[in-house]
Each structure stands twice: as C-alpha cells, then as structure tokens.
Amino acid sequence: MQPEELLAYIKNILLVLAKQNNIDLKNNKKLAVEKPKLEIYGDWSTNVALIYAKQFNVSAKNLADIFVKKMLDNEKIEKIDVAGPGFLNIILKRQARSSVVENILREKQNFGKSQFLKNENINLEFVSANPTGPIHIGGTRWAAVGDSLGNLLLSQGAKVIKEYYFNDHGAQIDNFVNSIIAKYYGTALQEDGYDGEYIKDLADKLMPELENRSKNEIYEQLKTKAVKLMFSQIKQSLQTFGTNFDIFFHENSLYKTGQVVKAVNELTARGFVYQKDSALWLKTSEFGDDKDRVLQKSTGEWTYFAADVAYYKNKRDRGFKTCVYMLGIDHHGYIKRLQAVAQAYGDTKENIKFLIGQFVNIIKDKKIIKLSKRAGNIITLDDLIKVVGVDAARYSLIRSSVNTPIDLDLDLITLHTNENPVYYVQYAYARCCNVMKNAYMLDKALSEKVLTKKADLSVLQKTVEKDLLTTLALYPAMLEASARSYEIHKVARYLEDLARKYHTFYSSLRILPNTKSEIQVEHIARLALNNATAQILKNALSLLGVSAPERM
C-alpha cells in the first residue's frame, strides 16, 4: 500500500465521520501521510486527527482513537498507535508493504507518472541569453533546472513547451558588432562594449574576408554572421549539456509581424495606455507596480518592455495557460510589471509564474570571482562541462533550491569530482545492475522468478529492507509534490536518500547467495527489491537529464 492510497482511505473515513456528526468539513491542504522520521513510529504516519480535531470539537487524541477503531478494519493494516499530540502511526501488513515492488516492476519506466496536471498547458521560458556571448554560469543554472523541470511537469501529465527567447533586436546587438570591429582594429571599445577572448576569436574568424568592404557593408555582414555564429555556438553548448528546446523564439519576429503594435493597441483599447512627455506609457502601477512603464519612447522607438508585452500576448494566444519565466535575481524587478501586463490583458496572476534563481558564485582561492561579460572573465557553460562533465555539472546545479545561492568552488570541484553526490547515486545504480547481472549468471531461473512475479515479497522484514520499501513507495508522492511547487531539487534529494538506503541494504545483507544450491525465498525477494530500486533510480535520473551508467 502506497501513501497516496492510504491518504485516500483516510479522507474517505473523514467524510463518513463528518456526515455522521453533521459537520460541514472544510478541506485542509495540510492533511498528509508521511514517512515518520523514526522507524519505531511505524511505516506511515498521518496528522489527520491533529488538524481536524477543532472542527469535530474534540481533542486530537479522542479523534485519533476514533480513527484507530475505523482503520483497524482495513485488511492491509496491521497496527495503529496514537503518539505524541495525536499522530497516527500506522504499521502495514507484510504484503501491503512490499506490493510497491510489484507495482514498480510491472509499470517500469511509467512508475511515478501521473495525470494530475493533465489540464495544464505550460510554457517554460528559460536561459534566453543574449546572442552577444557564450552562455555564462547563471544561464547554466537555468539550463539544468528548466530542462529537468520540464521533464518533471511532462511526467505529471502537463503539456509543456521549453522555449528560448532570442534577443536579436536592439542596441546590444550593435554594441556586440562594434566591439568585434574595435577589437580587430585595436581601437577603443565603446563604453558598454563587450570584451573577452571570444570577441577576439570572432574578429579573427570573420573580419579578414570583410576587410576590403565599405564600413557599412562590414557592419551589416558582420551583424548577420556574428550573431548567427554565436547563436549556433549557444545551441551547440546547450545540446551538449543535454538541454533541448522545443522553440527558439526570435524577438525580431514580434516586430516583423506587427505583433508589438497589435499588442499595444489592445492594451490601449482596454484603457491602460496613455501619452505623457510624447512617450507612450502602460499603467502598470494600477496593478501593483512601483511606477508606470514606457512602451514607446519619445523618439518613436519601442522599448524592450514593449516586446515583452507582445511576447506575453503571443504566448497566451498560442494557448498556454501558464507562462513560466525563469529569471535571475538581478531581474526580480520584472515580476511586478509582467504581472501587471497579464492583468491588463484580463488574465490573473495564475497565468504567469516566476522562478527567481539566486546567483551561482564561482569560488577560486576561497574568494568569489566577480564575473562580467565586459571584463571578459566569464565562466562559460562549455568551461564547466570541460572541467566537471555534464552529469556532475547538471547535478550540482539542480540539487539546491533555486532560492539558495550556490557557491561552486572550482578548486574543490576539480580536485574531488568523485565527491559530487551524483556519483553516489550513479554508483548505487551501477551496483544494482551488477547484482542483476550476477543473478543472471548464477541462475537464469532466479531472474525469471522475479520477472514473472513468483517471488514472495512478504519475507522482506528486516529493518533495512522495510526502510528501502517505504522510500520506494514515496516516489510518486515525491514527484507530485515536486511538480506542484516547481522544485526540481526535491527529486535530487530523494535520489540521494534512496541511494543511501540502497547502499545500507546492500552492505548489511546478501542479496544473492554464494552458491546456487543455497537459493532461498529471501534471495529472490531481495533481488526483486534490487531491481525495483534500479528502476526508480533510472526513472528519476532520467528526469534530471543525468545518465544512469550500468558500470562506472
């Protein structure tokens, strides 16, 4: 019996009790079935009595006792204790506890998938770095987190599009091109120009064949070629990193197709646009922004914000119910104004969602390195992959909440790559695979017994076995919670927990017998548990875009 089944059962009892007592039950989201911290508390615990005691107008302990009486009828439950202020600690019957292994082995890669987000149509926009330089470490965090989050939401039934907004319109492109020219001729860089090795590379690569052309021609040719080259480099880096976008959306297309004008016109019709100082403004302050924002400058040029407005409208017109923006902490000021845009179009705050990622600090010689494109000391995605590899890089960036700044110590990560927890998890998987292989070599029939579900799993009674079983049973609920809160790091943390439980199990018990003649029911059951663990490790790693090697 898995926790979600138990939870449904408890809710059912709750409804019956409420009806009997004529209580108009208020739904409480805090109701939960959890794995207790300590093993002696049982397999699962619930807080149902604690949070509903008030509504029933009895003490939590009394309500708990009522639940105990009802629940003991359930044939899957062995025992229930009331503990502490009113927790129900539930111990399952043997078969009920081990049934999760059968479920996993039956559903394989589909175990953990759900449809609870089936009505969601989500646009995930992330990275969206300007094509004026390689992807830096901040963008890298989103490349890992956004991609994995997309996988997760997809697995829970949502329709998901991963999208990259390509800023190919505006002054930064001019700066970029001028920087390359300046670099080539050794002239002074403009004030906010770009510098760095990659600018020199671009100059060396593109300039020689253009040298004899007119100034204007050099500029135009360079603009096309440099942006194209940079963009294909970015795409290549992302691909190497295992991040594949469904759509690369060009900012320029919003202008070419007149969508900016159209989007602003609609807002004008809705009465949220006004003219002041010969510029066009949007009344974002009406929806909680600090001040109104300019859409069109007095020069007649559109602002970057105007494109953002059109882009949001475009996303909604394409049918996305939820538009997710993943931004760096330095862009948190956008939240209010974009929320205002959504509301100005008559949408709600539900339609627009923000994930704000803290900085990734690069530590060298115990000090934070200040990175900037201008100074040319950026650490790129390619650098990171070269130093630590895709798996370790992705995992390091995923395993922390985006709300937490990450300090990546280059010295440490280079010297002790094996200490990245990703290897701990991968090693657990490799161990599982090795056991499977050995089992097959030992006795083909043994593997087949597991495969054909002839294993008696109820013999899994040791503490380390039960611990592993409940952790496996938690997998679907963990995925759902992770998807609900858009917190992919929960999946990584779960993996570490699962790997730990497996390593403990592995080293305290024999899974396979020494010789063929000694094969017993325990061995068959443990092999099934081993195989189920392998399946979950693989499923979860694949969500994170991290490989599951059969040997290391």
Place this chain on the structure above:
RNA sequence: GCGCCCGUGGCUCAAUGGAUAGAGCGUUUGACUACGGAUCAAAAGGUUGGGGGUUCGAAUCCCUUCGGGCGCGCCA
C-alpha cells in the same frame, strides 16, 4: 531612501507548520580471502543571526532588529 531575496554544525546544502533540525565534505575510529571499498558502521560538531508574537507545536507564519546580496532608466 524604497522594494525583493538570503542568514541552519568548520564548509556546501536539506527539512508540505509536526515527533530527538538531517545529509555530504572535512575531522576521528572501525569494516571485505562472500554480490564492485566511488561503499558501509560509528564518534565529535547546532541557542536554525538576535528579540518579541501567533498555536497543541515555529528553522518555516507575523512584527522588529542586525548582517549579506540584488533591484529601483524614455537601457536591453
């Protein structure tokens, strides 16, 4: 000045308002002539920045204060 985010063992990070705040690294001590030692077992290490409040119960919510980061353009 105003606003947003973050303060958790020496370090890097966890913890839907739940039970004794958990892992990894580092430190110390143990464990293979049996499934791979990239592992396991164990020890030391905490007033969750400080102070109030809310309640059965707070690292978590509210107020306040102190640190750190970031943002406050007719830039993109």
